Amino acid sequence: MIVTYALIFAFAAVSLSLLLTMVRLVKGPNTGDRILALDTLSINAVALIILVGIAGATQIYFEAAMIIAMLGFVSTVAVARFVLRGDIIE
Amino acid sequence: MSPEILDIVIAAALVIGGLFTLVGSIGLLKLKAPMARLHAPTKASTLGVGSILLASVLFAYASGAPSYHELLIIAFLFMTAPVSAYFIGKVHIHLGQNRKPLPKPARDRIWATQAKHEEDTPSVPEMKADA
Amino acid sequence: MATRFIQRLFPHPLLSVALVIIWQLLANQPSINSLVFGIILGVLLPFATAAYWPNRPQVTRPWKLIPYGLLVAWDIITANVTVAMIVLFKPNRNIHSAWVNIPLDIRTPEAITALAGTITLTPGTVSVDLSDEGHALLVHALHADDPEAVARKIKHRYERRLKEIFE
Numbered sequence: 001m002i003v004t005y006a007l008i009f010a011f012a013a014v015s016l017s018l019l020l021t022m023v024r025l026v027k028g029p030n031t032g033d034r035i036l037a038l039d040t041l042s043i044n045a046v047a048l049i050i051l052v053g054i055a056g057a058t059q060i061y062f063e064a065a066m067i068i069a070m071l072g073f074v075s076t077v078a079v080a081r082f083v084l085r086g087d088i089i090e
Numbered sequence: 091m092s093p094e095i096l097d098i099v100i101a102a103a104l105v106i107g108g109l110f111t112l113v114g115s116i117g118l119l120k121l122k123a124p125m126a127r128l129h130a131p132t133k134a135s136t137l138g139v140g141s142i143l144l145a146s147v148l149f150a151y152a153s154g155a156p157s158y159h160e161l162l163i164i165a166f167l168f169m170t171a172p173v174s175a176y177f178i179g180k181v182h183i184h185l186g187q188n189r190k191p192l193p194k195p196a197r198d199r200i201w202a203t204q205a206k207h208e209e210d211t212p213s214v215p216e217m218k219a220d221a
Numbered sequence: 222m223a224t225r226f227i228q229r230l231f232p233h234p235l236l237s238v239a240l241v242i243i244w245q246l247l248a249n250q251p252s253i254n255s256l257v258f259g260i261i262l263g264v265l266l267p268f269a270t271a272a273y274w275p276n277r278p279q280v281t282r283p284w285k286l287i288p289y290g291l292l293v294a295w296d297i298i299t300a301n302v303t304v305a306m307i308v309l310f311k312p313n314r315n316i317h318s319a320w321v322n323i324p325l326d327i328r329t330p331e332a333i334t335a336l337a338g339t340i341t342l343t344p345g346t347v348s349v350d351l352s353d354e355g356h357a358l359l360v361h362a363l364h365a366d367d368p369e370a371v372a373r374k375i376k377h378r379y380e381r382r383l384k385e386i387f388e
């Protein structure tokens with residue numbers, strides 16, 4: 001029972017933080033902030049997927065969470081590197 | 091461990107995880123300087139997601155189907171968070187977003203990001219407009 | 222002769238151990254099958270890719286990584302509470318960010334990477350840049366009235382221990 005309430009709270013908190021991150025993503029004001037917002041967005045998405053997995057008592061979303069975590073990191077580094085060097089793979 | 095205590099631990103991990111994720115995003119929105127904004131999401135969000143993943147492991151254990159592969163995601167996130175932060179910090183320096191000028195390095199001549207700044211031509215000039 | 226043969230067979234022992242553990246976690250159920258296959262992968266992958274990374278990282282005292290990991294984990298938790306308090310309750314004008322300049326005594330890339338990662342994950346500091354020849358680390362502190370004290374603490378608390386582990 002207590003887990004259900006905690007789960008609802010966690011869903012609300014993670015969804016709210018996704019919204020706040022979206023605000024920063026739209027507002028900017030510069031490239032670095034947008035990259036940071038995208039990175040945070042992907043980490044929060046991992047949290048949301050895991051929460052869906054707990055709510056459904058299933059392991060099936062694990063791969064999705066893992067892949068989003070990995071792609072989030074790789075894309076952050078790729079965009080940052082593009083801004084730094086104008087090139088991703090040299 | 092009795093089921094009730096385990097339930098309380100799972101609920102606590104979920105609440106702590108949600109709170110820290112929220113703190114990370116509030117910090118991202120509230121702090122004023124670009125460099126300061128780097129602090130909240132890299133630390134708070136990572137710990138928040140780690141806590142939620144831990145809750146997932148405990149929940150699987152409590153519901154009788156043990157599963158521990160979430161530990162992989164925890165390890166991955168904690169290893170990659172510093173690297174992302176480092177790259178975004180370099181982007182801030184490269185685009186000249188640091189409010190305070192950088193100090194001189196304690197030992198060497200110059201910081202690595204500045205060295206590129208001086209010797210190469212700026213690679214993405216249109217992105218530097220608002221610096 | 223024998224040691225050279227073993228070195229050829231296991232060019233990266235730590236990588237092999239990490240691969241076995243990762244395969245166990247991915248399989249998600251302890252069984253002999255996944256253990257055997259994990260060991261096969263752990264031997265085969267470093268052996269097949271050894272030509273691409275000839276240098277073996279120096280870890281002289283790997284067992285000391287465990288107390289160091291626990292120390293860092295504890296610091297991460299306390300650090301996050303501190304940062305959360307600063308973020309939530311300190312008005313922006315009272316937050317004094319500062320650059321912290323850390324001269325490095327450790328030389329190996331692995332040790333510097335570990336130190337930079339530790340700094341980013343702990344109390345209100347993010348490592349941002351390395352000097353062009355790698356003798357100094359630039360750290361940004363979210364709220365520090367005395368940057369010198371932060372640098373001293375990092376050197377004493379983390380760098381000293383990492384020097385023991387890696388050098």
